[in-house]
Amino acid sequence: MVLNKKLLRVGYSSALVAMMASLAACGGGSQTATPDADTEMAAGSDLSGTVLVDGSSTVFPVSEAMAEEFGAANPGVAVTVGVSGTGGGFKKFCAGETDITGASRPISQEEIDLCAQAGIEYIELPIALDGLTVVVSPENDFAECLTTDELLTMWEPDAQDKIKNWNQVRADFPDAPLGLYGPGTDSGTYDFFMDAIGADGESRGDYTASEDDNVIVQGVSGDANGLGFFGLAYFTENQDKLKAVAIDSGNGTCVEPSAETVADGTYVPLARPEFIYVKQSVAEDPAIAAFVNFYISPDNAGLVDEVGYVQLPEEVNEKVISRFENKTVGSVFEGKGSIGVKLEEVL
Amino acid sequence: MTPLSSQATPLDAGWDIEQKQVLKALDRRQGIDKGFSWLALLAVIFSLFVLVVLLVDILIDGVPVLSWNFLTSFPSRRPEAAGIVSALVGTIWVMVLVALFTFPIGVGAGIFLEEFVPDSLIAKAVEINISNLAGVPSIIYGLLGLQVFVRILFPITQGRSVLSGALTLALLVLPIVIIATRESLRSIPGSLRQAGFALGATRWQVIRSHVFPLALPGILTGVILALSRAIGETAPLITIGALTYIPFLPELSLRGLQSPFTVLPIQIFNWVSRPQADFHALAAGAIIVLMVILLLMNATAIYLRNRFQK
Numbered sequence: 001m002v003l004n005k006k007l008l009r010v011g012y013s014s015a016l017v018a019m020m021a022s023l024a025a026c027g028g029g030s031q032t033a034t035p036d037a038d039t040e041m042a043a044g045s046d047l048s049g050t051v052l053v054d055g056s057s058t059v060f061p062v063s064e065a066m067a068e069e070f071g072a073a074n075p076g077v078a079v080t081v082g083v084s085g086t087g088g089g090f091k092k093f094c095a096g097e098t099d100i101t102g103a104s105r106p107i108s109q110e111e112i113d114l115c116a117q118a119g120i121e122y123i124e125l126p127i128a129l130d131g132l133t134v135v136v137s138p139e140n141d142f143a144e145c146l147t148t149d150e151l152l153t154m155w156e157p158d159a160q161d162k163i164k165n166w167n168q169v170r171a172d173f174p175d176a177p178l179g180l181y182g183p184g185t186d187s188g189t190y191d192f193f194m195d196a197i198g199a200d201g202e203s204r205g206d207y208t209a210s211e212d213d214n215v216i217v218q219g220v221s222g223d224a225n226g227l228g229f230f231g232l233a234y235f236t237e238n239q240d241k242l243k244a245v246a247i248d249s250g251n252g253t254c255v256e257p258s259a260e261t262v263a264d265g266t267y268v269p270l271a272r273p274e275f276i277y278v279k280q281s282v283a284e285d286p287a288i289a290a291f292v293n294f295y296i297s298p299d300n301a302g303l304v305d306e307v308g309y310v311q312l313p314e315e316v317n318e319k320v321i322s323r324f325e326n327k328t329v330g331s332v333f334e335g336k337g338s339i340g341v342k343l344e345e346v347l
Numbered sequence: 348m349t350p351l352s353s354q355a356t357p358l359d360a361g362w363d364i365e366q367k368q369v370l371k372a373l374d375r376r377q378g379i380d381k382g383f384s385w386l387a388l389l390a391v392i393f394s395l396f397v398l399v400v401l402l403v404d405i406l407i408d409g410v411p412v413l414s415w416n417f418l419t420s421f422p423s424r425r426p427e428a429a430g431i432v433s434a435l436v437g438t439i440w441v442m443v444l445v446a447l448f449t450f451p452i453g454v455g456a457g458i459f460l461e462e463f464v465p466d467s468l469i470a471k472a473v474e475i476n477i478s479n480l481a482g483v484p485s486i487i488y489g490l491l492g493l494q495v496f497v498r499i500l501f502p503i504t505q506g507r508s509v510l511s512g513a514l515t516l517a518l519l520v521l522p523i524v525i526i527a528t529r530e531s532l533r534s535i536p537g538s539l540r541q542a543g544f545a546l547g548a549t550r551w552q553v554i555r556s557h558v559f560p561l562a563l564p565g566i567l568t569g570v571i572l573a574l575s576r577a578i579g580e581t582a583p584l585i586t587i588g589a590l591t592y593i594p595f596l597p598e599l600s601l602r603g604l605q606s607p608f609t610v611l612p613i614q615i616f617n618w619v620s621r622p623q624a625d626f627h628a629l630a631a632g633a634i635i636v637l638m639v640i641l642l643l644m645n646a647t648a649i650y651l652r653n654r655f656q657k
Contacts, residue, residue, distance in 0.1 A: 054588070061621065064592045065424035071594045080607050081592035082507075083585070083617065092588065097506065212620050214627075237622040307424055308622055 044234060049287030052098045055082075055089025058186060058231065059102030059274050061307035062128055063295075069303065070294045077287045086188045087111075090277075094118050100292070103275045104130075104188035109335030121280035121329045123309050125296060126273040126343055128309040131262035132193050133235040134270070135217075135242040141226040142166070142173050145246040145254035151197040154180065154227070160204035166225065180207035181219040181228030187211065193229055196269040196339050202251050217241065229270075232257055233308025234314035262310045269339055274309065280329050295318050312343070321347040350409070405638075409631030417632055421594050422534065422614065426625035430632050433593045434614035440597055440639065441610055444513030445577050446570070453521050453573075454566055457528025462554055481522035488519040489586025492639065497587050505605035507588035509597055512608060515583050520573035527569020531562040564652040571648035575641055581612040591617050611637045 006146045052065050060083050067079035084092060086103045093101035094115040115122060128340075134151065136143050150169050153159060166173035166299070182203075194201045210216055213230040220226040221241035235244050235257065246254035249268045257275070261267035276295065282288050294300060301311040312320065332346040420430025460477075464470045492515030496504050504511040521634050543553035590609050598605035611633055618630035 057620070060591065060617070061424065064422065065594055067594065068421075068423055078595050079592075080590045080594070082590040084588065097588075213622070214620065231622075233622040237624065303424070317464055 001326075006227070043257065046076060047074050047287050047290055049285065051077060051079040051100065051288050053081040053100045053276075053290045054080060054084050054092055054098040055100075055102030056086040056104045056274070057083045058086075058104040058130065058188065059127070059276065062304055062309060063100075063102055063276070065303040065307050066291070066295045066300065068158075069300065070291050073294075074287075076291065077291065079291055082250065085186070087186075090114070093122070093279070094120050095199060096120055096279075099279050099285075099288055101277050103277060104272070104340050105192055106275065107277065107331045107335070112331065112335050114320055122277040122331075123280055123324060123327060123329055124331050125276050125284060125292070125321070125324060126316065126347075127276050127296060128274045128304045129262050129312060131197050131232040131257045131267050132189065132196070132229050132270040132272065132276055133232050133245065133257045134227065134229045134245040135220050135235055136227050136245055137220055137222075137224045138241070138243045140243060143227070143245055145248055147248040148197045149251060151247075152199055154178065155182075155194065155197060155201045155203045155207075157202050157204055160206050163204075176225045179219075179223040179226035180204075181216045181223075181226055181271075182207055182209060183213065183216070183230065184211045185208045188231065189276075190215060192272050192337065192339070193270070196272075197338050210241070223249055228300065232259070232262065232310070248335035254321060259305070260308045263313055265313075265342065273338055278324070280327060282326055283324070292324055293321075296324060316343045319344065323347060404636050405631050408628050409633075409635045412628050413635060414516055417629075418636070422592055426623065426629055429612055429626075429629055431611065431636060433596060434609050435609045435632065435636065436596045437589075437608040438610045438637075439594075440509050440603075440608065441513045441516060441576060442578055442640075442644075444509065444604075445516045446574060447511065448517035449520055449524050449573060450570055452517075453524025453570070454528050456521070457525045457532065457552060457566075460525070461529045461532040462550065462558070473630055477522050477525055481526060484582075485519055486582040486586055488515055489583030490517065491515070492583060492587045498586070507590070507607055508605045509608045510604040511587055512584050512589055512610070515587055516577040516580060519580065519583060520577045523573040524566075524570055525577065527572065528562070528566050531565030531569065532558060535561050535566065560655070564655045567648055567651050567655070571644055574644060576643070578637070578641060581610075581616055584610060584613060589613055609617035610642075 013051040031276065044149050051067075052295070053067065055063075060081060063081045067081050071077065071079055080097075082089075088101065089101040090107060090111040091114070092098050094111060096118060107122070146169075153169055154331050156164055163169065164178060165175055166178050167175045168195065169178065181321075182193070185203075190203070190326075191201050194203050208216075208219055210219070213234045216228040216230055217234055217238050221238070227245075233346055235242060238308060242259050246256045247267065247270055248254045255267050257270070262271045265271070276292075278288070278292055283292070298314070300316055301317070333341065382607075418435065419432050420428060420434055422431070423429040446641060460470065460473065464473075496511040496514045497506050498500045500511075504514070539557055539561070540553050543557055544550075590607050591613055593607060593609050597603035597608060615630045615633045615637070618626040619631065621627070
């Protein structure tokens, strides 16, 4: 009997713990997003609804910043952002589970077919630019500029077990071991880089791969003969530990990666657009339309810089805005990559 | 007397030799014993050292960002304004639900398998399967959860909701709870059950008033270990589509169960992978909060265990 009573007490006390926990949750629940001091509250915004955003982890920081500011101005609209990766995001998007999906590359042919089967139409909107940056250690004093062909020599599948020293990349480089670091094969960054240097999306397997770009930063900064690549933001934040390599696309001019060279289109072929895809059937929904307009408005382009990406040039941004106004569906890339495509021409 | 002394001499000599050998062997054995204890100590020092390095590293990075604001703000693109409230509340919601699901189901299944099922081939097969399930990588449970809870049970769970997440994690830790329950029940001497049956008690009566209360401390330990595993899981929740940025909290009602959510490990993962060092400090802060929750859970378990052991 005593034991039984004890048992009962456990029941009560665990119920109590549960209730306390939920109450704590409730206490937090009365809080709302901290209003932003530097954003004007759009007085009288009575929009309400939900906007489900998902997709690429590269686009996430932009979407998060937009959702935060939009939410501060429109407290009635709940914008949620998930991270499923570009491919995972399209799977959910084409299954009709999300309203907007972020992508660090254009929609692929397979995904176009998947969406078509499900009857999902989409509006493709470039929202920012990024420049993949090739980095070496600051101690490396010979690799100032590399051609895309040299990058190909280093990274192509045939290089495996063969290209192991810097002097195999260019004859006047020292005879020092080449240490390669890069994102894992699942990432959109990897796909884009390999396509851009002409390796057809495939690379050698014997390099140090990490899904976390900060690990690549650590790796290259600690390896005097290392070389790696990732988005521009990871270089800008670690300029004291890394040195960016200028890229020669084959015409003899070396271009340093920077916000300017990415924006003016001279940093080829490693500059790339980032996208959001908006489901056409919900594009007229007031809350979603308001969020997308907020996202692509030039007034908010400063947020893009703030999280480490490069704003679209003005003329491209205007085309993006009219593209959304006209609700133009489909992809301008027709299932192929965005390499060598000039946005202002195709939009 | 001569026979005695003549007998004693070889005996003494023999004894001398044996004593030397024994002493030598004793020295060696004690040497090994000492060596082993040093090795064991080294193992402890090594694991503690790693733990201390990790803790110190996290504390140095994370303590400066800890503040009331950090606990009560939503995530933000500006590190100084960012907080973990959505992830913290999501974690509490999910853990409470996981505990509510796993305790009755896991303990019930454990009792059934240990006390009610006769030793048969089927019981053995079930046992092996459960042990295997405990070792299945967590992402597999994520895929299962995505299909069953998010897609098929959509009308109940409303998709990528707190409920779907909790059910998925509950599946993940159920095998651990079942195994812990069975181990704990097995450690109760059979004579106790026999005594109960001899007095005419039914199986249910014996379990309710004798076996289960005695096994409870062990069961609770197992449940808490299972919950400690669940609280750190990221992969299955990302698979089922837990969100990363969420500007509101689930409301405290049944509808709140169907609300989208995020949890601390996802928020930490997100911050760690950002380029800005300020976000890395936030991640360290969130890790400290997660650790404190874990320690609180373990402390509760130890408290409950001690209470029942009395």
